[in-house]
Amino acid sequence: MRLALGVRYNGQAYEGWQSQLSGRTVQDKLETALGKLAGKRISTLCAGRTDTGVHALMQVVHFDTEVERELVSWVRGTNRFLPSDIAVQWAHPVPDAFHCRANAVARRYLYVLSQSPVRPSLDSGRVGWSMYPLDGNAMRAAAALLIGSHDFTSFRASSCQARSPVKEMRRIVITRHGEGERCRWHFEFEADAFLHHMIRNLMGCLVRIGRGDEKPEWMLTVLEARSRMAAAPTFSPDGLYFVGPLYDAKWGLPAEATLQPGGGPYDGSP
Incomplete structure (x- = not known):
């Protein structure tokens, strides 16, 4: 099964999104939390890598897993293992053809x-x-x-x-x-x-x-x-x-990640 997650984070404490040997990145923290929930290692891809000190209102990631959990568990369970400045906002199943980076319009x-x-x-x-x-x-x-x-x-x-x-x-x-x-x-x-x-x-x-x-x-x-x-x-x-990527409606993602006629929605202020 392939899952997409919407993730929000304050980037002040991290060396950007992408995994580093130091382990002080958002990707490292998210994958550690997902691994604890799933009981096995999970590797993620993101829609847009952010630099040191940069924040995200809706980073979109996807990953493949054989572990079955309720969607609410992927949200609340993962958040249980995340630091307070990173939080999963939603989880949504997507087709195997979905790629959070390549399919962003x-x-x-x-x-x-x-x-x-x-x-x-x-x-x-x-x-x-x-x-x-x-x-x-x-x-x-x-x-x-x-x-x-x-x-x-x-x-x-x-x-x-x-x-x-x-x-x-x-x-x-x-x-x-x-x-x-x-x-x-x-x-x-x-x-x-x-x-x-x-x-x-x-x-x-x-x-x-x-x-x-x-x-x-x-x-x-x-x-x-x-x-x-x-x-x-x-x-x-x-x-x-x-603020986040936008996708074609065919992927069935939440409204804040879906391209709307006349442009995409803006998710408020940080």
Whole structure:
């Protein structure tokens, strides 16, 4: 039987998703918990690997097992063995042909940014930070230049293993929450796929434009340069959330993981 799980986690304490010799990754913790529940080793695949310090609102994983459990047991039983900052949200049987990464038709990220004269404290590690006021209209104008299929080499980490730098950016929504010098900004991104560090590199450029250091048109100059050297430094991982992938309705996954007419649902704030 092949099962898909929706997993939510706070990434502050972990060295990203992918298993490491240290054992301090989300995949290591999840597979250990699943193994304790099933009584045998279980190996998982994920829809989108996250880096150190990056969070997930709905990471989707799949695995094969001969062990039979009620779906609620795969959720609550696994959570019993997980640390408090990782929790399975749902479990769903899927056909053997389902692949959580290959079958995703879109992926979504959210970056939460605190605009404040002083650095975050209570929400340290969960939000990015700008001590300077940001111009929302300038950032939205720059973001509009990224919509469509483009070569995103300028926003690609040198360690990126993607076969092609060409991705289709389908949606960027920038919203401000609160007034005055202290507020929060939400940056929502949706694309067919993303390159390594792509969102954090885009955020570096958007914040530079929002501060007034560059004009919105500079984003197009960076994009067309196809050189990482043309872009701003990589932004902090603290406020980055993998909102999750979207799939065709034929797989029968929960609504928050299913592509809807006119775009996919957004799963609230972290």
